Amino acid sequence: MAKKKTTKKNETKKVTKHETKKVTKDKKAPRTDWGTIATVAVVIALIAFVIFMSIKKPTTPVETPDETVTPDETVTPDETVTPDETVTPSGEVVKLTIISDTRCETCDTSQFKTSLEQIFPGLDVTELDYNTEAGKKAYEENNIEFLPAVLFDKSVQSHENFANIENFVDDTGELLSLRLGSSFDPAAEICDNGKDDNGDGKVDCDDDDCKGAILACNKRATPEVELFVMSHCPYGTQIEKGFIPVVEAFGDKFDYTVRYVYYAMHGETEVVEQLNQYCIQKEQNDKFIPYLKCFLEEGKRDECIASTGVNQAALDTCVAAADTEFTATALLEDKESWLNGRFPLFNSDKELNEKYEIGGSPGLVINGIKVSAGRSPAALQEVICSAFAVPPAECNVPLDAANPTPGFGWGETAPTGAPDATCG
Numbered sequence: 240m241a242k243k244k245t246t247k248k249n250e251t252k253k254v255t256k257h258e259t260k261k262v263t264k265d266k267k268a269p270r271t272d273w274g275t276i277a278t279v280a281v282v283i284a285l286i287a288f289v290i291f292m293s294i295k296k297p298t299t300p301v302e303t304p305d306e307t308v309t310p311d312e313t314v315t316p317d318e319t320v321t322p323d324e325t326v327t328p329s330g331e332v333v334k335l336t337i338i339s340d341t342r343c344e345t346c347d348t349s350q351f352k353t354s355l356e357q358i359f360p361g362l363d364v365t366e367l368d369y370n371t372e373a374g375k376k377a378y379e380e381n382n383i384e385f386l387p388a389v390l391f392d393k394s395v396q397s398h399e400n401f402a403n404i405e406n407f408v409d410d411t412g413e414l415l416s417l418r419l420g421s422s423f424d425p426a427a428e429i430c431d432n433g434k435d436d437n438g439d440g441k442v443d444c445d446d447d448d449c450k451g452a453i454l455a456c457n458k459r460a461t462p463e464v465e466l467f468v469m470s471h472c473p474y475g476t477q478i479e480k481g482f483i484p485v486v487e488a489f490g491d492k493f494d495y496t497v498r499y500v501y502y503a504m505h506g507e508t509e510v511v512e513q514l515n516q517y518c519i520q521k522e523q524n525d526k527f528i529p530y531l532k533c534f535l536e537e538g539k540r541d542e543c544i545a546s547t548g549v550n551q552a553a554l555d556t557c558v559a560a561a562d563t564e565f566t567a568t569a570l571l572e573d574k575e576s577w578l579n580g581r582f583p584l585f586n587s588d589k590e591l592n593e594k595y596e597i598g599g600s601p602g603l604v605i606n607g608i609k610v611s612a613g614r615s616p617a618a619l620q621e622v623i624c625s626a627f628a629v630p631p632a633e634c635n636v637p638l639d640a641a642n643p644t645p646g647f648g649w650g651e652t653a654p655t656g657a658p659d660a661t662c663g
């Protein structure tokens with residue numbers, strides 16, 4: 240059985256409009272009695288939650304947060320199922336075993352349990368923890384790899400509501416396992432708990448499971464920061480405005496590259512600007528931060544090229560070559576190739592977007608590890624300082640803790656802790 244090499248936390252993903260459509264398509268046509276309607280409502284909630292748990296990577300970018308729904312919005316709590324469905328026709332109570340792990344912070348199964356108890360009233364639930372003898376035995380006997388696991392006794396197949404879940408279960412031999420998209424491997428090393436979790440004598444970062452898994456186990460003498468943005472994304476410009484003061488404070492203490500998300504949500508001007516920035520960064524690197532600072536004020540490309548002394552002729556030559564190399568204009572003009580028919584692709588960093596599963600703007604990668612961070616100078620300083628083998632003195636110099644405003648302009652700061660939105 241292949242072991243998962245990381246124990247990173249599951250990422251909470253929203254259910255997109257696209258996926259909501261799938262839910263709608265999958266649901267059973269309701270009859271007119273209220274019991275059935277209630278059951279269908281619960282099933283919709285369950286299916287939405289299964290999909291919610293299963294999503295590894297968004298396949299459909301959405302522009303605004305209001306295009307997403309949470310699974311809770313599909314539940315109608317006032318509608319209850321009649322209690323005469325507690326047993327199968329042969330009189331058996333449906334049995335369910337849930338195996339989870341108290342060490343896993345993202346393995347809460349209470350919502351599942353509630354949904355399933357509504358579909359199968361009177362459900363006989365046994366909850367086991369992997370860290371107990373019974374839990375580990377059940378985990379091994381049923382060839383489970385990732386937790387949490389939700390396992391039905393096969394008697395559920397004769398229950399009249401089995402049709403509601405039969406497309407979402409796998410046969411493990413003895414039992415039926417609900418397909419959840421779980422990702423916590425209880426047999427792997429947890430990288431930040433100070434314990435030897437898998438019994439190989441190596442704790443946390445000393446364990447091979449943790450190499451490449453979390454930033455704390457991948458510190459470097461000179462960290463490498465890769466910041467993925469779309470040049471006109473309000474949240475991309477926001478993080479750039481937070482990042483530049485850190486670059487200015489640290490000088491060459493860490494390496495950095497501004498990279499571009501594999502699709503452009505802001506039209507031709509963005510494609511042109513990203514070729515422009517790519518070339519300034521690549522060939523006239525000492526002008527890059529001054530140019531970017533100027534550009535982030537009002538997005539005025541030509542004025543900023545002139546005011547920061549970028550060599551226009553050299554830039555033109557580079558942009559033409561980069562356009563050919565990345566087929567940027569060709570992709571812009573070929574609407575058939577656009578992502579979801581809406582956004583031109585932009586290929587300057589295609590492989591790295593795929594490697595790090597960059598889904599939108601901004602995305603932050605440090606020492607080859609995708610990380611989450613705030614967008615203020617202080618927040619970015621903190622996460623970058625955690626990537627140094629030996630943090631330099633600059634880590635002790637306080638930087639601005641206020642978030643820059645989203646969009647263009649170096650003016651007033653946004654409230655700390657404010658938008659966590661992305662473009663994409």
Ligand SMILES: [Ca+2]
Nearest residue numbers: 435437441446
């Ligand atoms: Ca270990």
Ligand SMILES: [Ca+2]
Nearest residue numbers: 429434436443
């Ligand atoms: Ca550990």
